[in-house]
Each structure stands twice: as C-alpha cells, then as structure tokens.
Amino acid sequence: MKLSLLIILTFTGCKPEKQPIKIACIGDSITYGAGVDNRENNAYPKQLQALLGENYQIKNFGVNGNTLLKRGDYPYWKSDKYQEALEFAPDIVYIKLGTNDSKQQNRVYLDSDFENDYKELIQSFKQQNNQVRVVLLLPVPSFLKDSTSIWNPIIKNKIIPLTQKVAFDTKSEVIDLYQLFTGEPGMFPDTIHPSSLGATRIAKRIYEDVILNIDDIQQRFDVSKIEDIKTSNFYGFTQTDFKYKNVPCKIVAPKKIAKGKPWVLRARFFGHEPQTDIALLERGFHIAYCDVSRFFGNNEAVNRWNVFYDFMTQNGFSKKVVLEGMSRGGLIVYNWAAENPEKVACVYSDAPVLDGASWPGGKGKGKGSESDWKAFKEMYNIATEEELDNFKGNPIHKIEAIVKGDYPMFHVCGVTDNVVPVDENTRIFEQKIKDKGGNIKIIYKARVGHHPHSLENPTPIVDFILRATNKKVNLAIIPTPGSEYRSGAGWKQGKGWWHQMEDIDSLCQATKNLDILLVGNSITQGWGGNRTLTTYSPGQGASDAHFKGLNYVSAGISGDRTEHILWRIRNGNYNSNTPKLITLAIGVNNFRFNTAEEISVGIVKVVELMETEFPNSEILFFGPLPTGLDASSERREKYNAIHKAIAYLDEKPLVNYYNLVDLFSDEDGNLKDNLYSGDGIHLKPEGYQVWGKFIREKYNELIKK
Numbered sequence: 001m002k003l004s005l006l007i008i009l010t011f012t013g014c015k016p017e018k019q020p021i022k023i024a025c026i027g028d029s030i031t032y033g034a035g036v037d038n039r040e041n042n043a044y045p046k047q048l049q050a051l052l053g054e055n056y057q058i059k060n061f062g063v064n065g066n067t068l069l070k071r072g073d074y075p076y077w078k079s080d081k082y083q084e085a086l087e088f089a090p091d092i093v094y095i096k097l098g099t100n101d102s103k104q105q106n107r108v109y110l111d112s113d114f115e116n117d118y119k120e121l122i123q124s125f126k127q128q129n130n131q132v133r134v135v136l137l138l139p140v141p142s143f144l145k146d147s148t149s150i151w152n153p154i155i156k157n158k159i160i161p162l163t164q165k166v167a168f169d170t171k172s173e174v175i176d177l178y179q180l181f182t183g184e185p186g187m188f189p190d191t192i193h194p195s196s197l198g199a200t201r202i203a204k205r206i207y208e209d210v211i212l213n214i215d216d217i218q219q220r221f222d223v224s225k226i227e228d229i230k231t232s233n234f235y236g237f238t239q240t241d242f243k244y245k246n247v248p249c250k251i252v253a254p255k256k257i258a259k260g261k262p263w264v265l266r267a268r269f270f271g272h273e274p275q276t277d278i279a280l281l282e283r284g285f286h287i288a289y290c291d292v293s294r295f296f297g298n299n300e301a302v303n304r305w306n307v308f309y310d311f312m313t314q315n316g317f318s319k320k321v322v323l324e325g326m327s328r329g330g331l332i333v334y335n336w337a338a339e340n341p342e343k344v345a346c347v348y349s350d351a352p353v354l355d356g357a358s359w360p361g362g363k364g365k366g367k368g369s370e371s372d373w374k375a376f377k378e379m380y381n382i383a384t385e386e387e388l389d390n391f392k393g394n395p396i397h398k399i400e401a402i403v404k405g406d407y408p409m410f411h412v413c414g415v416t417d418n419v420v421p422v423d424e425n426t427r428i429f430e431q432k433i434k435d436k437g438g439n440i441k442i443i444y445k446a447r448v449g450h451h452p453h454s455l456e457n458p459t460p461i462v463d464f465i466l467r468a469t470n471k472k473v474n475l476a477i478i479p480t481p482g483s484e485y486r487s488g489a490g491w492k493q494g495k496g497w498w499h500q501m502e503d504i505d506s507l508c509q510a511t512k513n514l515d516i517l518l519v520g521n522s523i524t525q526g527w528g529g530n531r532t533l534t535t536y537s538p539g540q541g542a543s544d545a546h547f548k549g550l551n552y553v554s555a556g557i558s559g560d561r562t563e564h565i566l567w568r569i570r571n572g573n574y575n576s577n578t579p580k581l582i583t584l585a586i587g588v589n590n591f592r593f594n595t596a597e598e599i600s601v602g603i604v605k606v607v608e609l610m611e612t613e614f615p616n617s618e619i620l621f622f623g624p625l626p627t628g629l630d631a632s633s634e635r636r637e638k639y640n641a642i643h644k645a646i647a648y649l650d651e652k653p654l655v656n657y658y659n660l661v662d663l664f665s666d667e668d669g670n671l672k673d674n675l676y677s678g679d680g681i682h683l684k685p686e687g688y689q690v691w692g693k694f695i696r697e698k699y700n701e702l703i704k705k
Contacts (some may be wrong), residue, residue, distance in 0.1 A: 020057040023048070023210070024090035024125075026076070031062025031096050035193030037485035040194035041498050047203035050481050050567070052210060055513060061085040068097035070117050072106040081390065088511035089128045095121065096137035096177070096204060098163060099192075102154035104147075110158055118166040123397065135173040135209065136163055136236075140181045144189040150192055168235035173255045174236040175209060177202060177283055179275050182456045194498070196483040208473050212284060213259040220253060221315040229241075233603065235274060237281050244311055247304055249628075250289040252277070258284025262321040262345070262469050263312060265305070267329030271452035276324070276348070279462045285322070287288030288312060296356065297331030298379045298393070305336045309343060320345035320365075322465055326453050327420060328353045328360075334395030334402060341405030346468030348461055350412045350453045351420050355396040356380075358424035359390075366421045396429055403438040410441050410464045412455060414448030476602030477595045479566040482557060489558035490525060490536035500525075500557045501568060503533050507553045509576040516552040516699060517579035519565065520586050523625055523683060524556025539688035546692035550699070553579075561590045569609050575617075581699050582610065582617050587642060588681055596638045599624075600645035607649050618702045619655045620695065626661040629680035631669030656702060663690060 025031050025045040033043025040046065045060035061084060066076040076082055076097060085093075099105065101114065122134050138160050142152040160178060167174040180201055181187055189200040194202065224230060225698075226242040226249075234241070239252045250270060263286040264277065270289045277287045290305065290308035292301035313319055322345050325333030329353025337344045353359050356376050362368015382388050395402065411430070413422045426442060433440045443460065455461060466472035485496035507530055508517070518524050528537030531554055543552070555574060557564065565586050568574070585608060590599045603623055610619055623646050628636030642657045650657035664687065666672050671680060675687035683691065 007430055020055055021092065022088060022090045023052075023056055023058045023092045023094065024085045024088055025060050025062060025094050025096075026082075027062040027094075027096035027137070028066045028076075028100055029062065029064040030099065030193055032059060032064055033060070033062070033199065034064050035190050035195070036199050037196045037483075038498055039196075041481065042199055042483045042485075044199040044202040044206070044584060047481070047483065048206055048210075051203060051207040051478060056210070059085075059088055059090075061088075062096075065100055066097070067100045067106055068117055068121065069101050069106055069109050071109045071113055072101055073103070074100070085351060086124060086128055090125070090132060091129065092133040092135065092210065093125050094135050094137055094175075096139065097121075098139045098159040099142070099150055099155065102139075102142070102151050102159055103149055104151075106155055107151075107158070110154075110162065114159075115166055115169075116163045118163065119170055120665065122166070122170050122172055127447075129393075133173065134281070135175060135206075136167050136168070137206075138174065138176045138178045140177050140188075140194060140202075141666050143185040143188050145191075153592065164236035165233060168233040168238070171255070173209075173282075174579050176275075176278055177205070179279065179457055180205060180459065184457070194385035194565065196485050200483045204475060207478075209282070211473070212256060214284060215257045215259050215261055217316075218257050219316065221251060221312070221317075225311070233648060234271070234287075235278050235523060236283075237278075244290075245307060247308070248291040250287075250306060252287040254281045254284045254286065256284050257286075258471060261286070261317045262322065262471065263288055263317045264465075265290070265309070265312075267323070267325040267332045269329065269453075273350075273452060275456070276454060276461045276465075277457040279458055280322075280465065283462075283466065284340060284518050286317065286467075286483050292332050294375065294379075295332070296328065296376045296379045297333075297335040297395075300379075301332045302336050302339055305332065306340070309340070316467075318345070319343065320375055320469070322469065323347045324623050325352055326350040327450070328511060330354050330395065330425075333357070334398065335393070337396040337405060337407070338395070338401035341401065341407070344405050344407045346407050346465060347409045348411075348465060349409070349421075349426075351414060351417055351450050352395075352411060353420050354425040354429045355394045356391075357394075359420045364421055364424045366419060366424065389618055396425070396432070398431045399429075399438075403433060403436040406439075408439040408441070408464070408468050409433065410443075410461065410669060412443045412445065412461065413452070414445045416447060419451045438676075456521065472598075474594070474598045474601060475560045476590050476598050477566070477605045479570055480563040481571075482560060482564045482569050484557075484559045487535070490534050491558070492533050492535055493582055494531040497557060497559075499533055500531075503531060504553065504555045504557070504568075505573045508555070508572070508574050511551050511553055512577055513551055514553060514577040514579040515550040515581065515703075516547065516695070517574060517582045518552065518554045518556060519569075519574075519582060519584050520556040521560040521589050522555060522558035523588075523681070524585055525558050526683065526688065527552075527556065528553040529554040537687045538683065539692065541685055542688035542692035545689070545697040559589055560586070561593070562586055562599065562606055565606050566602075566609060567604070569613055575614055579614070579617050580703050581620055582614055583620045583622065583695060584610065585622040585625050588627050591624075591627070591635065591638060596641035596645070599638075600642050603642070603646050604649065607646075607652070611652065611654055615654075617654070620698055620702070621649060621655050621657045623657070625683075625691075626664045626671060627681050629671045629673070629676065629678075631665070633680075635680065656698065658690070658694075658698075660694070663694060 033039030295301035360369040360372035482497035528540035
C-alpha cells in the first residue's frame with residue numbers, strides 16, 4: 001500500500017491538502033503568448049489555469065525569442081524568467097523550447113550542444129524539487145517561408161528527434177504538439193505563432209495530461225518469461241524487443257501507465273506512420289506487436305496472437321485490447337477479432353486488406369502481387385480453383401462474427417487506392433457491417449492512394465480509440481472561457497470573446513426589471529438588442545416585434561459551446577437583476593468536437609447549474625436548435641440523439657423543455673429553406689420571427705404563473 005501511494009504522489013504531483021499543485025510553463029514567445037489576441041487571458045498557461053481551477057497554480061515563464069541553446073542568440077538561461085521559474089520550485093514543468101533554435105544563426109550548435117543543454121535545463125529543475133514531473137513539449141510547426149529564420153524542416157527533422165532523444169535519456173515525459181497543428185496554417189496568423197484558438201488547443205492537451213488517471217501500480221511487464229531482450233528509443237519512449245515462445249515481439253511502454261493498463265496490438269509495419277501510436281503512448285497506452293507477418297491472418301497467426309494476448313493479460317494488461325492494422329494487417333486484425341469478440345475494445349484499420357482475392361490476388365481492379373498470392377494460398381492450403389471459390393477465410397466473409405463483438409470500428413482509406421481498392425474492401429465491408437447493425441466509421445481521403453497511411457494529425461483516430469476505451473476527457477462539461485477573436489464571428493474588429501463577455505455582463509447589471517435573458521451562441525447573439533460590440537443582428541426585427549414592451553438582454557456569444565456557457569454562468573453577473581425568463585439554446589457548436597452523448601451530458605450540466613444560479617427564474621430550454629437541412633442527414637441524426645437524451649429535463653420544476661424541430665420543418669421533416677440559411681444551423685430573419693413568436697407566447701404563459 002505504501003508503494004502504491006508513493007507512485008501516485010510521484011506521477012500526479014499530489015501535495016498536502018489546500019496546497020495547490022504548482023505548474024511552470026517554460027518556453028519562448030509561443031508560451032508567452034506573442035501573436036495571441038488578448039494574451040493576458042488567452043495565452044495557453046492562462047487558459048490552462050482556467051481549465052484546472054484553484055487546486056493548481058500555473059505560472060507563465062515564457063520569454064519572446066529565447067533559445068534552449070546556451071550559445072543561441074537569446075538563451076533562455078540568461079532570462080529573469082528562468083531564475084523565477086527555479087525559485088517557483090514547481091511540481092510539474094512543461095518546457096516548450098526549440099523553435100528559435102531552428103534559426104540559421106542558432107542551428108549550427110544543434111549537433112554539439114542541444115542535447116547537453118536540454119539535459120542540464122531538466123536537471124536544474126530536479127535540483128529544486130527531486131519529485132518534479134518534467135514534460136517536454138515538441139515544438140509546433142512553422143509555416144514561415146524564410147529558410148534562414150524559424151524553418152520547419154529543421155524543427156521537424158532536427159529539433160524534434162533531438163528532443164525525443166533527450167526525453168528518452170532523461171526519462172522525461174513528452175507531448176507531441178507538432179502533430180496537433182501539422183497541415184493547419186490557418187491556426188498561425190503570422191505563420192509562426194498559434195492564434196488564441198491554437199493556444200486553446202495546447203491548453204486542452206496539457207489539461208488532459210495533468211488530469212490523466214494513472215494506474216495505481218506502475219509496474220512493467222514480467223521479463224522472466226521472455227528472451228533476447230533489447231531496448232531502444234521509440235520517439236522518446238522505451239521499446240523492448242524480445243521473443244516469447246520463440247516468436248518476435250515488441251512492446252513500447254508509456255512514461256505513465258493509464259488506469260486499467262490499456263494497450264494496442266498492432267499488426268504489420270510496426271513504426272510506420274507512428275503518430276497515432278505516439279499520441280496513445282502519451283496518454284498511458286502500451287503499444288504491442290507480435291509477429292504474424294507471413295501468415296496473412298490464417299489460423300497460425302490467430303493462434304500466435306492468442307498466446308500473446310494471454311501473456312499480456314497475465315501481466316495485468318486490459319482484458320479488452322485495441323487492434324490496429326495497416327494494409328494486409330487488416331486480415332489478422334479482423335480474423336482474430338472474429339474468433340475473440342469479447343476481447344476487443346475497438347478496431348482501427350488503415351487501407352485494410354479485407355479480401356485476399358482483391359489483394360494479393362488481384363482478381364478485381366487492383367494490381368495484386370503474384371508472389372504474395374502464391375504465399376497466401378499456401379498459408380490457407382488452397383490448391384485448386386474449386387477450393388478458392390469455396391474459401392471463406394477473409395474478414396469480408398465473417399461479418400456476423402465481427403458484428404457479434406459489438407465493438408466500434410474505424411477505417412482510414414484513400415479513395416484512389418489501386419493496391420487495395422477501397423471498393424473491393426472497405427466499402428463492401430462497411431455496408432455489410434451496417435446492414436447487420438454494426439458500428440463503423442470511415443474517413444475516405446480524396447485524391448489519396450494506398451499511401452500515405454494514417455492522418456497527419458491523428459486526432460480523429462486517437463479520439464475514436466480513447467472513446468472506445470472510456471479514456472476520452474469530455475471537455476464539454478469543463479467550464480472554460482472562450483478564446484475566439486475573429487471579426488467574422490459578427491463582432492467589431494478587435495472585440496473578441498472577452499469583450500463580448502464583459503459587454504453582456506454590463507447589460508445584465510444595468511437592465512432593471514429584466515424580463516428575458518437569452519443565453520446561447522451565435523444564433524442567440526443574432527437577436528441584437530442593446531449589444532454594442534456586434535455587427536450582425538438578423539433577429540433584430542423579430543425581437544423588436546415580439547419582445548416589444550419587455551426588457552431583454554441577448555447573452556449569446558458566437559462560437560460558444562456548453563463548456564463556455566458553464567464558465568459564463570459561473571463567472572458572470574447574469575443574475576444581477578433576476579431575469580423572469582431565461583431562454584437556453586446551446587450545443588450545436590459542440591457537434592464538431594463531441595459525440596451526442598458527450599454533448600447531452602454537457603447540456604445537462606448547464607441546465608443543472610442554471611437551476612442553482614437562477615432559482616427565481618423560469619427556464620425556457622431548447623437544447624440545440626434544429627440543425628441538419630435534410631431530415632436523414634448525420635447532423636440531424638446527432639441532433640435527434642441529443643434531444644432524446646435531454647428530454648427528461650422537462651420534469652424539473654423550473655425547466656420548460658421544447659424541441660422545436662417540427663416548428664421549423666416542412667412535411668418531409670426537412671428544415672424550411674425560407675427560415676434557415678444554407679448551413680442548416682443559422683436562422684434567417686424569417687426564422688427569428690417564428691422563434692420570437694414562440695418565445696413571447698411562452699413568456700406570456702409562464703410569467704402569469
């Protein structure tokens with residue numbers, strides 16, 4: 001028991017009660033918040049503080065232009081902030097240096113100095129607190145075109161590998177920020193510094209790391225039963241190659257083991273396009289490999305995996321495993337899953353082979369491989385055309401057994417793949433799975449062939465796996481201030497989210513005898529009213545007509561999600577004058593980021609908070625307003641699922657729930673195009689007339705109570 005407690009203290013930075021955990025954010029201008037709109041509120045350390053709350057003390061020790069290198073042009077070592085950070089004696093240190101070291105005048109010292117300087121920096125914090133958690137943040141990409149300045153090829157091919165080596169040598173943790181932004185120049189207004197929305201992305205990723213629920217026993221696998229052990233560096237993590245029962249195997253261990261010891265069993269091409277595996281290692285997953293490469297998923301391959309699975313679970317790893325298969329790896333992944341449905345957490349397949357006749361057979365539109373086809377038939381003891389015609393050993397033939405497992409599946413495929421043609425593999429498989437009621441999602445990459453595999457930014461894949469293993473943090477329920485800054489949100493230039501928040505606060509405090517408080521996102525913002533910092537009010541005519549004689553405040557902020565409303569209600573002054581009626585329409589902006597279940601939980605949290613904060617107000621609750629022009633669209637399906645989950649809130653004394661889908665739909669269930677804009681989200685002025693009439697009628701009914 002003492003050992004378990006020691007481990008928990010070591011890995012979480014727990015301190016005696018009432019003493020906040022101290023987090024130091026070390027870095028350059030990106031940590032400081034240069035280029036971030038309203039950096040005082042939106043620099044990533046400030047946003048991290050808002051996410052983590054009062055049990056943590058986060059300080060920003062970022063300095064513009066600084067290098068990790070001591071011989072760099074502006075070394076962090078010489079800054080006052082470095083000394084202040086040491087004196088702070090943090091429990092956790094997040095270091096994001098290296099970007100400025102890629103400049104031409106600094107990169108000449110990379111080979112000779114970078115590793116030693118980084119190790120010395122890490123050690124300096126350990127001398128202040130020998131229990132400190134040190135986390136190295138890989139630099140974000142640069143989209144600058146000047147090769148003499150901050151140059152992305154140097155960041156990607158030099159700085160990042162050196163940083164990963166330092167993490168491996170010092171046993172420091174590491175988080176790959178590069179992959180979170182690759183291919184997204186829009187997040188970098190000046191091509192170098194992330195915007196305030198980019199800072200949000202960094203803050204959320206670090207928040208997930210801080211609160212990671214780790215396993216009580218941080219014990220590695222039992223090495224007493226394995227042979228030929230060799231260790232190496234896998235992108236900053238420890239890879240162990242070994243033989244188990246004479247079969248080559250690999251396991252890459254995370255720096256911190258997540259609760260329940262989740263793991264991934266990867267088939268084929270180990271280490272190829274590793275971004276998903278790296279992201280999962282950061283989150284406490286083990287990545288494992290058991291060699292079945294020459295068996296094409298036959299019984300021998302399945303048996304090998306059975307033995308390896310037993311080895312892993314006997315070492316305390318999760319009884320349900322994540323399966324990952326690229327290309328021909330799809331054969332073993334699904335053939336093993338068909339035989340072991342109760343042991344599978346989920347399946348991620350990338351351009352998977354699901355029918356041997358397609359590849360390597362080349363019986364369709366694909367190229368095939370004569371040598372591999374010969375080997376395939378030998379592995380399955382296929383000697384004649386008749387035996388081939390009767391062969392049912394491919395995943396495409398095992399749909400019922402696969403669906404029986406009731407685990408989610410996720411494929412990433414190139415539409416123009418002429419090696420493993422998608423029409424002969426995933427498309428057929430997808431339809432058959434759906435016909436049997438299975439759960440499968442596909443990303444089809446336009447103008448992409450068999451390569452490259454995976455996604456540059458693997459977040460959709462990672463989130464799928466985290467949700468399937470119950471490891472995904474639901475950010476929809478974490479009170480969070482917004483960081484939007486763009487005038488495209490319907491705001492005056494330079495008047496971002498915080499200005500909108502303050503404007504609404506002022507109105508709530510100034511409006512006596514407040515009849516209606518309208519809470520929500522851009523749709524609610526569109527009511528207009530007395531807002532002074534907005535530029536677009538399509539609902540002004542409707543509010544003039546239907547709220548005539550009433551005092552009302554439009555407390556809608558463009559882009560807001562459930563988490564932002566939670567923060568605003570907690571920290572705003574919305575109840576200064578006790579509004580008689582509060583309307584709440586929220587959730588549609590969560591669609592891109594959250595599942596229907598996550599959004600529903602977030603909405604419930606908002607309603608419950610409103611009950612507490614507004615005990616003397618009636619709540620007119622809409623959930624998300626109708627969305628999805630087509631009644632059969634995925635967006636409408638998600639909308640319906642949310643409303644099914646939140647309808648019970650109508651039973652609460654102060655809550656009056658209404659699903660307005662029928663009000664805005666035609667006889668076929670499609671949203672009326674004279675009421676809705678083409679995005680199927682925002683209302684036209686005519687739509688506000690319908691909504692305004694409904695609100696006024698309900699106001700007249702409810703306030704007479």
